[in-house]
Amino acid sequence: MLEVTDLVVRYGNATALDGVSLQVGEGEMVALVGPNGAGKSTLVNTLSGILRPVSGSIEVDGRLAQVPEGRQLFPDLSVADNLRLGAWRSRRRAGARDPRRIYEILPDLERMAKQPAGTLSGGQQQMVAVGRALMADPDILAVDELSLGLAPLVVADLVRHLRELNASRGTAVLLIEQNARLAFDLCERAYVLESGTITMSGSSAELSRSDAVARAYLGGLTDSEAS
Amino acid sequence: MTAEVGTVRTVRRRPDAQRAVGLGLGALVAVLTLLAPLVLDRSQLTVYILTGTAAMVTIGVSLLMGYAGQVSLGQAAYYAVGGYTAGLLAVHGTPPLLGLLAAPLVAGGLAGLVGIPILRLRGHYLAFATLAFQLILLAIVGQVDFLGGDIGLQGIPQLSLLGIQLMTAQAYAWVTWVGVAVVLLITRNIIASRPGRGLRALATSETAAESSGVPVTRYKIVVFALSAAFAGLAGGIYAFFIGYLAPGSFPVLLSFQFIVMAVVGGLGTLWGPVVGAVVITLIVQTLNDLGTRPGMPSYASGVFSYAVYAILLVVVLLFLPRGLLPAMADLVRRAFGRGRRAPAAAGTAVTVDDSTTRQPPDSP
Amino acid sequence: MSAFLSYLISGLAIGCTFALVASGFVAIHRVTRVVNFAQGTFPVVAGLTVSSMLGRGLPHGVAELIGIVLAGVIGLVVGVIAIGKRGTPTLASLVITLGLGILAYAFEIIVWGDQPVSYSMLRGAVDIGGARVAWQYFLVIGATLVTFAALGLFFTRTYLGKALSACASNPYAARLAGINPIRMGLLAFALGGLLGGLAGVLITPLQPVAFDSDVLLATSGFAAAIFGGLNSPYAALVGGLLLGVLEAFVAGYINASYQTEVAMVLIIVVMIYQASRRSTVSEEVS
Numbered sequence: 001m002l003e004v005t006d007l008v009v010r011y012g013n014a015t016a017l018d019g020v021s022l023q024v025g026e027g028e029m030v031a032l033v034g035p036n037g038a039g040k041s042t043l044v045n046t047l048s049g050i051l052r053p054v055s056g057s058i059e060v061d062g063r064l065a066q067v068p069e070g071r072q073l074f075p076d077l078s079v080a081d082n083l084r085l086g087a088w089r090s091r092r093r094a095g096a097r098d099p100r101r102i103y104e105i106l107p108d109l110e111r112m113a114k115q116p117a118g119t120l121s122g123g124q125q126q127m128v129a130v131g132r133a134l135m136a137d138p139d140i141l142a143v144d145e146l147s148l149g150l151a152p153l154v155v156a157d158l159v160r161h162l163r164e165l166n167a168s169r170g171t172a173v174l175l176i177e178q179n180a181r182l183a184f185d186l187c188e189r190a191y192v193l194e195s196g197t198i199t200m201s202g203s204s205a206e207l208s209r210s211d212a213v214a215r216a217y218l219g220g221l222t223d224s225e226a227s
Numbered sequence: 228m229t230a231e232v233g234t235v236r237t238v239r240r241r242p243d244a245q246r247a248v249g250l251g252l253g254a255l256v257a258v259l260t261l262l263a264p265l266v267l268d269r270s271q272l273t274v275y276i277l278t279g280t281a282a283m284v285t286i287g288v289s290l291l292m293g294y295a296g297q298v299s300l301g302q303a304a305y306y307a308v309g310g311y312t313a314g315l316l317a318v319h320g321t322p323p324l325l326g327l328l329a330a331p332l333v334a335g336g337l338a339g340l341v342g343i344p345i346l347r348l349r350g351h352y353l354a355f356a357t358l359a360f361q362l363i364l365l366a367i368v369g370q371v372d373f374l375g376g377d378i379g380l381q382g383i384p385q386l387s388l389l390g391i392q393l394m395t396a397q398a399y400a401w402v403t404w405v406g407v408a409v410v411l412l413i414t415r416n417i418i419a420s421r422p423g424r425g426l427r428a429l430a431t432s433e434t435a436a437e438s439s440g441v442p443v444t445r446y447k448i449v450v451f452a453l454s455a456a457f458a459g460l461a462g463g464i465y466a467f468f469i470g471y472l473a474p475g476s477f478p479v480l481l482s483f484q485f486i487v488m489a490v491v492g493g494l495g496t497l498w499g500p501v502v503g504a505v506v507i508t509l510i511v512q513t514l515n516d517l518g519t520r521p522g523m524p525s526y527a528s529g530v531f532s533y534a535v536y537a538i539l540l541v542v543v544l545l546f547l548p549r550g551l552l553p554a555m556a557d558l559v560r561r562a563f564g565r566g567r568r569a570p571a572a573a574g575t576a577v578t579v580d581d582s583t584t585r586q587p588p589d590s591p
Numbered sequence: 592m593s594a595f596l597s598y599l600i601s602g603l604a605i606g607c608t609f610a611l612v613a614s615g616f617v618a619i620h621r622v623t624r625v626v627n628f629a630q631g632t633f634p635v636v637a638g639l640t641v642s643s644m645l646g647r648g649l650p651h652g653v654a655e656l657i658g659i660v661l662a663g664v665i666g667l668v669v670g671v672i673a674i675g676k677r678g679t680p681t682l683a684s685l686v687i688t689l690g691l692g693i694l695a696y697a698f699e700i701i702v703w704g705d706q707p708v709s710y711s712m713l714r715g716a717v718d719i720g721g722a723r724v725a726w727q728y729f730l731v732i733g734a735t736l737v738t739f740a741a742l743g744l745f746f747t748r749t750y751l752g753k754a755l756s757a758c759a760s761n762p763y764a765a766r767l768a769g770i771n772p773i774r775m776g777l778l779a780f781a782l783g784g785l786l787g788g789l790a791g792v793l794i795t796p797l798q799p800v801a802f803d804s805d806v807l808l809a810t811s812g813f814a815a816a817i818f819g820g821l822n823s824p825y826a827a828l829v830g831g832l833l834l835g836v837l838e839a840f841v842a843g844y845i846n847a848s849y850q851t852e853v854a855m856v857l858i859i860v861v862m863i864y865q866a867s868r869r870s871t872v873s874e875e876v877s
Contacts, residue, residue: 072767074760074764076759081756081757085754088754088770356862359858530696537694544683
């Protein structure tokens with residue numbers, strides 16, 4: 001579905017990604033965890049074509065849509081218009097711009113359809129951002145920092161929606177997260193990105209048992225010790 | 228994003244050899260331009276003087292844009308203020324030299340006053356406000372009787388120094404030379420000073436400059452007043468040389484012309500504005516001669532000069548954003564450096580001193 | 592009373608043309624963050640074109656349409672040069688538009704000469720409260736109101752208009768959604784050209800236009816546009832009307848030669864007032 005091979009991205013002389021490789025299979029949910037400044041957002045921006053890699057390749061089988069870090073809505077536009085613009089790339093396909101199909105998946109959005117997106121709460125905005133990405137009918141959804149700045153209950157609700165989406169439509173998810181516990185909980189597999197390179201990868205269960213991961217991302221306790 | 232055309236660079240801590248070459252070159256230019264009036268004819272001397280006065284104004288514009296990051300689209304207003312100050316005083320019997328000295332003081336003082344409210348504006352707002360100020364000033368001058376109104380101020384006497392009346396264009400050429408030299412010296416000293424470094428920080432980001440202790444508002448007003456004083460001095464010389472002033476002598480286009488010269492020569496360099504003024508005046512003058520030849524339509528010379536300003540401005544901004552002088556300096560250096568490109572930080576005449584500017588704006 | 596009415600209506604009409612120029616500034620600035628100093632060129636080119644088209648015997652309607660479309664095409668060309676090259680800083684784009692405005696002088700003088708031109712569209716006048724008011728004023732006001740209504744529908748009801756608003760609202764997110772910001776910027780420049788062109792077509796019968804009329808048209812339009820911080824076309828309409836009426840009253844009751852000063856002073860005061868309510872940081876970020 002998504003195959004990233006030896007990706008190198010630079011900002012001027014600074015190397016942000018240095019030979020990153022990862023795969024996401026069809027209908028799979030995969031996490032990418034790592035600290036601030038590891039290159040997570042650089043990776044998403046390269047996946048969506050905003051940044052150009054120096055070398056390496058990105059192969060996407062199908063459509064990729066991004067839920068960007070910090071939501072990045074159009075604050076002055078209504079929720080419905082935010083959703084409609086998510087279909088810009090496929091705007092000529094019949095019915096592509098109709099936000100009603102998103103209301104079936106995220107019914108809360110219908111209620112706020114006419115409100116300017118900038119007036120919503122953080123959690124509601126994140127839901128709009130997810131909905132807008134879904135308007136592109138993606139086969140794979142790259143979600144950048146789903147939980148950042150949101151209350152745990154709100155995050156749980158969003159996670160439930162992502163799970164449903166994955167189960168009902170087979171949409172693959174690449175979850176880019178600082179919150180490793182959430183990421184391991186939601187995804188079967190995970191990669192650890194540190195200073196621009198993948199330092200570990202494996203099943204979420206394995207990784208959460210690893211001492212190094214636990215020290216760095218899970219507050220010092222491995223999952224088995226915590227539970 | 229606020230106010231940046233090209234990059235702010237300046238001459239700092241060059242290696243001794245380069246410094247010597249620079250000084251030698253400067254001295255050579257100084258001597259040649261000092262001797263030039265001896266061999267130029269009357270019409271060439273006029274070009275010489277108008278180039279010099281344009282250079283003086285442009286140095287101020289470049290200081291304002293390149294170092295303080297502020298755009299003035301109304302610099303001809305201060306050129307006019309200088310001219311009218313000198314002219315009016317002289318017409319009413321004040322010794323001409325006193326009038327010439329008053330020109331930069333009045334222009335600078337007025338800019339200082341105007342600057343207090345106007346310099347709170349940034350970017351295109353400031354650009355527009357300075358343009359609006361010029362329009363207001365011209366309209367007022369056109370309606371005030373003792374300034375000659377729209378007809379103009381006539382009968383400005385000749386400049387006299389130490390009791391000797393300057394009657395020849397040659398003498399005015401040397402006065403202009405001195406004026407340019409004074410303006411260059413003042414600018415050089417400012418750039419090299421501690422406040423000069425603060426200014427560069429200001430051009431990059433006002434917030435960052437303020438947080439690192441640069442008195443932003445005061446610096447902006449001082450530089451604005453200084454650039455206006457340069458324009459005022461140039462206007463004073465112009466008034467005595469031409470002997471006649473009218474609002475029509477200072478159109479908005481003249482202000483644009485100073486911007487073109489500053490941008491084309493290279494913002495934030497000492498000699499860039501001089502190069503810009505010389506290059507543009509010479510090209511426009513050549514085309515003017517061509518345009519007034521028999522057989523050419525009557526509008527040819529005007530059309531040529533508009534086209535030259537515009538095309539040079541656009542081409543330089545798009546393809547040589549640092550300006551002609553830095554681009555030429557690079558070429559020369561490459562030719563003499565046996566094809567080897569000098570490392571950007573050490574070898575180039577233009578390096579960024581970022582001790583004050585690199586501070587991230589959000590650092591505590 | 593009759594003088595008051597005639598000043599008011601002529602002020603509103605002139606203000607409408609300012610508002611049209613202003614909405615061009617707004618359309619371009621919202622999407623590209625560039626203040627287009629060549630904005631005064633569009634009405635001038637359109638006015639000059641219509642005048643010579645009518646002179647060649649083209650009927651009304653066709654001549655005006657050609658003038659407006661030509662202004663739109665020139666808007667597009669200005670946009671290509673000012674923002675077409677990736678990575679051109681905003682203020683460099685601004686100075687480029689200034690240069691293109693000067694370049695336009697050269698072309699205008701070659702094609703049309705340097706004398707002001709005018710033509711008549713709607714002849715005749717109507718008696719209102721004892722004042723004779725030319726029909727042209729009503730045509731200008733009506734055409735402007737229709738244009739603003741259409742503009743509103745375009746920005747809020749059409750997909751393309753929403754994409755333009757999206758670019759203005761969050762350029763990064765617009766790029767993520769696949770909206771090409773440069774292409775949208777060019778569209779905005781073309782729109783700015785059309786709006787400026789319409790202003791020129793409407794104003795030339797009221798005030799003769801020459802190649803260098805652009806400075807006053809652009810400064811008045813800019814003045815109207817800053818009422819809404821260069822971001823709201825409706826605030827620009829209000830600003831334009833206020834400015835037009837103010838100038839008409841100053842010219843009518845005080846002295847016609849003071850109208851520029853009054854307008855410019857007012858603008859500077861408005862800008863300084865706005866600046867005092869804005870922080871430095873928010874401006875540098877935007």
